[in-house]
Amino acid sequence: VLRLETNRYVADLLATLPQQQAEVLRLRIAAGLSAEETAAVLSMSAGAVRVAQHRALSKLREQLRAGQVTS
Amino acid sequence: MTEHDFAAIAATDELLDALANGNRTTATNGESDAMTSLLAQWRHELDDHAASLAPFDGELSSAGVSPARSSQRWARAHRRTAAAAALAVALAASTGVAAAESGRSGPLAPLNRLLFGGTAQHHDATPSRVSALLQQAGDRIDVASEAGGISAAGRNDISALLNRAAGLLAADADAPAALADRLATLRTQLSALAQLPTSPSAPVTAGGTDNAGTGDHGGHGQGSDDSATNGADHHGGSTGSDDANSSGTSGDGSTDGGGIPGSTSGPTDGSSGGSGTTDGSSGGSGSTDGGSIGSGSGGGSDDGSRSVGSDGLVGADGDSSGQTG
Numbered sequence A: 001v002l003r004l005e006t007n008r009y010v011a012d013l014l015a016t017l018p019q020q021q022a023e024v025l026r027l028r029i030a031a032g033l034s035a036e037e038t039a040a041v042l043s044m045s046a047g048a049v050r051v052a053q054h055r056a057l058s059k060l061r062e063q064l065r066a067g068q069v070t071s
Numbered sequence B: 001m002t003e004h005d006f007a008a009i010a011a012t013d014e015l016l017d018a019l020a021n022g023n024r025t026t027a028t029n030g031e032s033d034a035m036t037s038l039l040a041q042w043r044h045e046l047d048d049h050a051a052s053l054a055p056f057d058g059e060l061s062s063a064g065v066s067p068a069r070s071s072q073r074w075a076r077a078h079r080r081t082a083a084a085a086a087l088a089v090a091l092a093a094s095t096g097v098a099a100a101e102s103g104r105s106g107p108l109a110p111l112n113r114l115l116f117g118g119t120a121q122h123h124d125a126t127p128s129r130v131s132a133l134l135q136q137a138g139d140r141i142d143v144a145s146e147a148g149g150i151s152a153a154g155r156n157d158i159s160a161l162l163n164r165a166a167g168l169l170a171a172d173a174d175a176p177a178a179l180a181d182r183l184a185t186l187r188t189q190l191s192a193l194a195q196l197p198t199s200p201s202a203p204v205t206a207g208g209t210d211n212a213g214t215g216d217h218g219g220h221g222q223g224s225d226d227s228a229t230n231g232a233d234h235h236g237g238s239t240g241s242d243d244a245n246s247s248g249t250s251g252d253g254s255t256d257g258g259g260i261p262g263s264t265s266g267p268t269d270g271s272s273g274g275s276g277t278t279d280g281s282s283g284g285s286g287s288t289d290g291g292s293i294g295s296g297s298g299g300g301s302d303d304g305s306r307s308v309g310s311d312g313l314v315g316a317d318g319d320s321s322g323q324t325g
Helices: A004-015 A019-030 A035-042 A046-066 B003-020 B030-052 B057-061 B067-095 B106-116 B125-147 B152-170 B177-192 B225-229
Strands: B298-301 B320-323
Touching (some): A004 A019, A019 A035, A046 B003, B152 B177
């Protein structure tokens, strides 16, 4: 049985991010790629990936704190 | 960007590395606890679901794969699936194609559903891919059966095909049951095949393709397309003389189940490069482990130019009027 609640909640969270940042998080966490591998997939530099993921997580933290996304 | 920023970026990178590796990381500060826990749970549930897609060890051991190896195989397959899913995600992002349609069937479907949500639409991609894999495995088993056995490498190759088919079937609940039956039958047939010793002088399993060399060089045998995995095509070719006046020597098949030396008589009358005689035609290389049987097509060119390059590829200048070998 798939537990979709978490997935849907995370999907909602990711939907609030710019597309590239959301893709970076999907690739890094769900697909398990390294920053370098993610960079190769998205045609970015590894440094840009690290900055993007940092910004993305910062935004997610803010949203969770503010309770802007509800499951 | 300050030093503090760099440190924060590095910390985030470490956190994501840990999450990507499936570690249930504890956050270093209370503020990020909720987010870290959420992402860790997300990853954990993805892992749980992916694990449910792994083939049973029993299935693999029936194909001669040990449980330990099967775990490694699953780990590799899982990694490939994740990488493929990542590519599907990237495609969806870059092309704007909704929900990475390419990943909605086959092994990517469940992960695709998890990543993108929604219900995957079933279509015929998986059955056709499974059928192709089973057909390929069945052909190889047939050839090996006719040859009286199969090498260990050949058995592994066929097992890999069957396991790929099994993986596709496992991920597609709507796949026709007949495919699963066919898969089981092929596994049984494969396990029933006798094991052939692996040696350079392995028994010939298939006739090769003959391509008479002409002109400057004696021809090289043309390997079958299956030979690539076994390097057979490098051994099946004949070598002609460089001055194009002497006949090439016939190849003797590949080291691993190569083809039968060809007997083509390629009429040649090379005008500029001299004539490579017909004996220079090569024995084509069959593939290992019951590769496909090559059809003889020896040819002597009539312009004396090179006809066949190494590795069985026909050269540019060859005007090979082939004769069946």
